[in-house]
Amino acid sequence: MKLYYSKGACSLAVRILLHEIGVRCEFESVNLKTKQTETGQDFLTINPKGSVPALLLDNQEVLTENAVIQQYLADTYKATGLLPPAPDxxxxxxxxxxxxxxxxxxxxxxxxxxxxxxxxxxxxxxxxxxxxxxxxxxxxxxxxxxxxxxxxxxxxxxxxxxxxxxxxxxxxxxxxxxxxxxxxxxxxxxxxxxxxxxxxxx
The missing domain is CATH 1.20.1050.10 (Glutathione S-transferase Yfyf (Class Pi); Chain A, domain 2)
Structure with missing residues (x-):
């Protein structure tokens, strides 16, 4: 997995969650003004909305929207203390x-x-x-x-x-x-x- 983030932005919440769960992940920063990643990629080709966080999954799917990424991580890694399963x-x-x-x-x-x-x-x-x-x-x-x-x-x-x-x-x-x-x-x-x-x- 790779998390596209911007320093101090709301993507920090996903980084925190990754560490709380104990999931290994790569991190690549994004310049939100130029829409360029630190490796020179056009971020709009990764997330056309141009916002962080964006999570690149191992199957090459890209998941966006902070609240959704957090739910995905908690559910996928069965972090039930962070988010109990339905119908709790x-x-x-x-x-x-x-x-x-x-x-x-x-x-x-x-x-x-x-x-x-x-x-x-x-x-x-x-x-x-x-x-x-x-x-x-x-x-x-x-x-x-x-x-x-x-x-x-x-x-x-x-x-x-x-x-x-x-x-x-x-x-x-x-x-x-x-x-x-x-x-x-x-x-x-x-x-x-x-x-x-x-x-x-x-």
Missing amino acids: FRRYRILEWLNFIAADLHKGCGPLMKPALPEEIKENVLRPVLNQKLRYLSQHLGQMAYLCGDPFTLADAYLFVILSWFPALKEKWTDWPVLSKYFSALKARPAIQKALAEEGLS
Whole structure:
């Protein structure tokens, strides 16, 4: 397998998951501006959508979309602690959080990191919406160690990456003490430390 990634992007969640499961994988970075990989390939021939992560499987199939790749890895390698099999209802709670992170948090963060977007729009329109989502998240995590109680699941890996963008988002950890505590605890996990070190983010 090969994971196409970009440093610090949401593809970091898949890298974390690979290490949590203990799956061997190659990694190739992608310049998202030029759409070139580090070996000079045209990334659009690999993923026409031009986004990471993209996972090249041993059968030469390419799987895209973060939440789907995570489910595929957990199911394929029977990582039932990270994602229980159907019909275990806990599976759907984890997928519920995964969808919230992808659709609400991830999409809410992107525009705030675009330099060309006027600050007035960011602060008066976009940030209040994101902060509403973060308040909901903070209230939930104030009652448990992980998103779905114990143990750590693939949704926590994805959320860790979103929270790692706080400096770029100009969010202050002091405004979010519950999220800060959660983030620090996750950062101590060996799989996360390894993933961060590999991308030069530790």
